[in-house]
Amino acid sequence: MLDPRILADDPDLVKAHLMRRNADDGLIHSVDEFGALTSQRNALIAEGDELRSARNTLSKQIGGLMREGKRDEAEQIKAKVAAGKDRIAAIDGELETIETQRHALAMAIPNLLHDDVTPGNGEEDNVEEHRWGTPRPDTTDSHVEIAERLGILDGERSTKIAGARFAVLRGAGARLERALINFFLDVHTNEHGYEELMVPYIAHRSVLEGTGQLPKFEKDLFKLEGGLNGQDAFLIPTAEVPVTNLHGGEILDAASLPIKYTAFTPCFRSEAGSAGRDVRGLIRQHQFHKVEMVWFVAPEDAEAAHEALTGHAEAILQKLGLPYRKMTLCGGDISFAAHKCYDLEVWLPSQGTYREISSCSNFGTFQARRMGLRYRPEPVNGKKSKPRAAATLNGSGLAVGRTLVAILENYVQPDGSVMIPEALRPWMGGIKSIVPSA
RNA sequence: GGAGUCGUGACCGAGUGGCCGAAGGUGCUGGAUUGCUAAUCCAGUGUGGGGUACAACUCCACCGAGGGUUCGAAUCCCUCCGACUCCGCCA
Structure with a gap:
């Protein structure tokens, strides 16, 4: 597997190596797909992390309130947390799909070549x-x-x-x-x-x-x-x-x-x-x-x-x-x-x-x-x-x-x-x- | 094949629902001290990912793996994988 950073950040370099390997168009195109999926992935991670961070903060408050015996206040906060729950689940679902695709693409892309390796058919x-x-x-x-x-x-x-x-x-x-x-x-x-x-x-x-x-x-x-x-x-x-x-x-x-x-x-x-x-x-x-x-x-x-x-x-x-x-x-x-x-x-x-x-x-x-x-x-x-x-x-x-x-x-x-x-x-x-x- | 015990950080080992990314110890790194070696003291010491300058910082995830319950799980439930012990069998 190539360094996913290189794959996402320098697609032209990767494509040049694929050409030297005589790779087909589908494979070359997969480099761009990988880049697109990576952008989507990062956006979803950012959103999910933010929601999770909010949930963690609120959950901690619940813990404190429970210990102090303030059940009613705790219940109110529970309701707030529940509101974000579906979105988190949805993001995780999407993310899993994207990661699966992204991993499959990355696993199918061959290694970069040393400068000594000349182009050729066989x-x-x-x-x-x-x-x-x-x-x-x-x-x-x-x-x-x-x-x-x-x-x-x-x-x-x-x-x-x-x-x-x-x-x-x-x-x-x-x-x-x-x-x-x-x-x-x-x-x-x-x-x-x-x-x-x-x-x-x-x-x-x-x-x-x-x-x-x-x-x-x-x-x-x-x-x-x-x-x-x-x-x-x-x-x-x-x-x-x-x-x-x-x-x-x-x-x-x-x-x-x-x-x-x-x-x-x-x-x-x-x-x-x-x-x-x-x-x-x-x-x-x-x-x-x-x-x-x-x-x-x-x-x-x-x-x-x-x-x-x-x-x-x-x-x-x-x-x-x-x-x-x-x-x-x-x-x-x-x-x-x-x-x-x-x-x-x-x-x-x-x-x-x-x-x-x-x-x-x-x-x-x-x-x-x-x-x-x-x-x-x-x-x-x-x-x-x-x-x-x-x-x-x-x-x-x-x-x-x-x-x-x-x-x-x-x-x-x-x-x-x-x-x-x-x-x-x-x-x-x-x-x-x-x-x-x- | 049968019966049982168990899987936590580099290692050993605590931890049975929130204050645990995780006590304590060992190891390692830096420093202090000691006229050598040893010892002692202080501090630091996981991985991956997101944002950002791949900086500072910050957030998220990770306690064999994967699911589930819950506002919240290393901790409860289920499945799988692995290790060990005893019995049987076998080269």
Whole structure:
């Protein structure tokens, strides 16, 4: 959520950002609606407060008169108070309607963009920052062929359980998935200073609203029928959701920042609207594994944190020797809640192209405002500071399934075996390669 | 699943219809004092919103959440959520 003051007081600024995002007219118009509702709201609040103030004064008088035993006088004042009662109720009713609308509008307006984010229509307009590593010159079989030849992926039987977009890994394949998870977590906790978390994989509606998946993108989520603990509930699409919301509603101590968490979770996505895309293999699944990094920082430190966090994801790719490039997403491709976003794309030799394996976003104070996450800055001149919205960031470090794909394709040997990157071998029980099982 | 206790400010903890935005304590901040540390004393110390210069000031709301009763509710009633204890069940 944007700062409601900016939204109401500087509509032109907000609209300019929406244009850079390629937003439709309805959304742009909603900024003006928000402004109009805010004026109405403020007028009603002023009137209501005045009436309430009068009522409070009179009620106090009643209390005094009752104690003195002057019942008749008290009754007279009661009648006066009763006169204003209906108007107060009417104002509260109107106000509730307006606040509901206003909140709905505010929740549907995406974040402001960083100056580095260029206008654009979609993926094709993203800006490449740099490349690392040298892609192998040849084209390989896809990871599906490689894995099935090795007997580590059971493409046929997986559909028995839940249909398309699920996988069954076996033997060294399952081991490789698990090794990657542990490798990622160990690097982030031991070398990058993160605290590891294990979190719930189900989240309430309000939690998804906090990070920005809702209210706009409900169709992308798996919803639990009947809800949970009395509220609507969904399977998490990323660890970002439970981890970022961990401090929702809190006022953090400035001294505790930055807070850096890493968490492994499965991620569940309906992939509505991507029918026909990446149907074969492990690239696009309804359920996949990911290790996520999440930061909480003071807003002025967010940019530096964004670079550091992205560097931590890059470090993993480099350790694994996987060629990649770093992209800055354009206004047409960046997500709803993000202020600025880098995608890391890994080289897939079978496709002859780079594919997203990590997305590292700086949300500024957008998510924090939605979930009531604040921090108290250090005192200024001995005076206690007011709480301010904190900044949040997150990034994949990395998507596990896609890393497994990248390893299979980048390390497949002419004999069909797959070499294990040296850095990963300790997590694979020391084996140097996966060879076809007899 | 059954039975019970309970949800108050950064924390602990009073408060059963008006004088409570909320005693007291702890913590924190500033000051005084003490030749060090400790101690002592004084003062200050919630959040959100409206008006105004997003100042001073002032008004309104907030005692788990949402409703209700009342001239008036932290205090009474209802629903929900959450925590804890005991029993049962279970990985």
